[in-house]
Amino acid sequence: MTPPPEVVECTEVLRPEPAAALAGLLGVDLPDLEADGLPLLWHWVYLLARPPRQDLGADGHPVRGVLPAPPGPGRRRMAAGGRVTRVAPLILGREATRRTETVSAEEKEGRSGRLSFVVVRHTISQDGELKVVEDQDVVYRDAATTPTEVASAAPVPPGEGEWSIPVDPVLLFRFSALTYNAHRIHYDRDYARDVEGYPGLVTHGPLQALAMAESVRRTGATATAIDYRVVSPLFDHQGLVVSSTRSSSRREASVRDLSGRVTANARIELSQSNDRHEPVKGIE
Numbered sequence: 001m002t003p004p005p006e007v008v009e010c011t012e013v014l015r016p017e018p019a020a021a022l023a024g025l026l027g028v029d030l031p032d033l034e035a036d037g038l039p040l041l042w043h044w045v046y047l048l049a050r051p052p053r054q055d056l057g058a059d060g061h062p063v064r065g066v067l068p069a070p071p072g073p074g075r076r077r078m079a080a081g082g083r084v085t086r087v088a089p090l091i092l093g094r095e096a097t098r099r100t101e102t103v104s105a106e107e108k109e110g111r112s113g114r115l116s117f118v119v120v121r122h123t124i125s126q127d128g129e130l131k132v133v134e135d136q137d138v139v140y141r142d143a144a145t146t147p148t149e150v151a152s153a154a155p156v157p158p159g160e161g162e163w164s165i166p167v168d169p170v171l172l173f174r175f176s177a178l179t180y181n182a183h184r185i186h187y188d189r190d191y192a193r194d195v196e197g198y199p200g201l202v203t204h205g206p207l208q209a210l211a212m213a214e215s216v217r218r219t220g221a222t223a224t225a226i227d228y229r230v231v232s233p234l235f236d237h238q239g240l241v242v243s244s245t246r247s248s249s250r251r252e253a254s255v256r257d258l259s260g261r262v263t264a265n266a267r268i269e270l271s272q273s274n275d276r277h278e279p280v281k282g283i284e
Helices: 016-026 169-178 189-194 205-217
Strands: 007-013 076-086 095-110 113-126 129-141 223-230 241-247 250-256 262-270
Touching: 016 169, 016 205, 076 205, 205 223, 205 241, 205 250, 205 262
Parallel strands: none
Antiparallel strands: 007 095, 076 129, 076 223, 095 113, 113 129, 223 262, 241 250, 250 262
C-alpha cells in the first residue's frame, strides 16, 4: 500500500463564484470582497481536495492520497472542531496556496470503543504572505453497534438576537457539494440510518462553525479568529439556531437545535477596529 503523503499542497486562483454561492446558501449578504477579502472561514469553499472516485471509501471519504489518512478500515470520521486565525484577508483574483500536514495523532479508549484523535494543520499563503492558519480536529471511531438515540423535548422558539437557519436535505446537499465533501451521512439518509446508526442526516460541523462566524459578521463586526467545538450531533429535522454575545474583545457563540440542546460552541476574536461598524438590527 502506498504510504500517506507527509504534506499536501494545492494552488489555485481564487474566483468570486464560490463566495457568491456560499452567501446564497446561507442567505447572508455578500461582503465587499474586493475591499475586504474573504471573511473568516470562507476559505472553506476554496483550495479543496478533489480525490478521484477510486480513492473514496464506502462512506464517501477518501482513503488514500489525502490528509488525514484514515487510521484503519471501517473507522467512522467526525469533525470535532478546530482553531482558525485570519492573519490577513485573502484577495480574490489572485493565486493562493494551501499547505496541509498532520501535526499530531493520539489513540484513546472511550465509552464507545477506540478513538483516534488527529490534528491537521492548513496554512494558506498568497503573494508570499501568510493569510490563514487552521488546526482541524478530526476524530475516528469504530463502527456504531447501536443506533444513536435523540430524546424528544418541547420546542424553544428563537429568541431576540438569535438567528434561525432552516435545515433540510437540500441545504445539506448543497453545502456538501460546495465544499466537495462526499461523506454520505450528510445527504444519503438510508446510509446515515442503516449503516452509521443516525436518526437523520447529520448537519455538518463546519456549517455550524460558519453559522457562528456569520452571526458575528451580521453584527457589523470583523472576526479574525475562531476556536470552535462540536459537542453533539445535529440532525436535519432538528433545525439550527445560532446566537452570540459580546465579552470584551471577543464574542461567545453557540448553536442549538429547536429544542434548546447545544450542539456547538465557539470563542470568536474580533478586530480592534470594529467600533466603526454599525450593528445589524435585531442582533446584539
